[in-house]
Amino acid sequence: MTETLTTNLPRLATLASARTTAAAQAAEGLALQEGRLSAHNLQVYYGDFLAIRSVDLDIALRRITAIIGPSGCGKSTLLRAFNRMNDFIPTARVEGEIRFRGQNIYNPAVDPTALRRRIGMVFQKPNPFPKSIYENIAWGAHINGFRGNPDELVETCLRKAALWDEVKDKLDQSGLSLSGGQQQRLCLARALAVGPEVILMDEPCSALDPIATLKIEDLMRELAANYTIVIVTHNMQQAARVSDFTAMMMMDDQRAGSVIEFDETRTIFTRPRDRRTEDYVTGRFG
Ligand SMILES: Nc1ncnc2c1ncn2[C@@H]1O[C@H](COP(=O)(O)OP(=O)(O)O)[C@@H](O)[C@H]1O
Ligand SMILES: [Mg+2]
Secondary structure, three states: OOHHHHHHHHHHHHHHHOOHHHHHHHHHHHHHHOOOEEEEEEEEEEOOEEEEEEEEEEEOOOOEEEEEOOOOOOHHHHHHHOOOHHHHOOOEEEEEEEEEOOEEOOOOOOOHHHHHHHEEEEOOOOOOOOOEHHHHHHHHHHHOOOOOOHHHHHHHHHHHOOOHHHHOOOOOOEHHHOOHHHHHHHHHHHHHOOOOOEEEEEOOOOOOOHHHHHHHHHHHHHHOOOOEEEEEOOOHHHHHHHOOEEEEEEEOOOOOEEEEEEEEHHHHHHOOOOHHHHHHHOOOOO
16 A cells, blocks of 8 residues: 555544444345345447447445546446436447346336336436425426325435425525525435435535535434445545445546446555556545
8 A cells, every 4th residue: 555545544444434333234235125226237329439338337235336437437427327317318329238127227118107106316506496495396206107105205305314404494485495404405305206226316415515515424424324325426535435335447548438346345544456446535636
């Protein structure tokens, strides 16, 4: 290990080791869960451009997996592949498989809208509907087929997103009237309202201040008891603090990205195998 790594890493390592128990449980559970959500020789093109090359990745259920790597290496592309968001990009083409509960989600028999109810997404910039806080949850759930009691749903989801106490007296106000951090939690509540099993988050805190960021991270740890979370982040402290597993992506000289290293987060931040991972997590490039 180089000097920079050993001097820069202890803080991240301490953060990451708080996750040891979860990681140990995950190692044991992983064999059972193998293939529940996984990428197999996944490649994504935009037109002729190969954006990500031969990615194999197992996402552990009810754990947090972070995807890190320099800008443009394909993190968002990979994340979008997990719930077929790339379908909305006309030039995008996917090869290989993503398996979720034993089925290839790119099988033509799979309904992508139904899939996205099970594998939801939260974006970088909070994007509440221009509707009331209440309607952001009730309306989204309704158009997705929810026929239960909307008041209960709204309260349950806002509680799960740690937002209820802040908004319970102003549910009829616009979702857009909330602060950035509250808006992001509202978007999370909206995602939870359709009953997903997996939540994909693409740099969900990059537009937030540090306090709002910590709130989202705490929330993620709580949600990981019941949900599988995959988060793209460019914030190394965040990856170390919040995730159980980390996938490091890097692009080659043709600018095609791939996962160069995948391991328990603690390992990635203390004794990575690949020199490029070491350079990246110590901030030497990227
Ligand atoms: N809609 C698109 N059309 C064409 N190229 C794209 C599109 N989205 C991303 N790319 C390209 O694919 C590569 C990976 O992008 P992206 O997945 O956004 O990377 P990251 O999230 O790691 O910054 C980049 O070279 C980017 O320019
Ligand atoms: Mg991105």
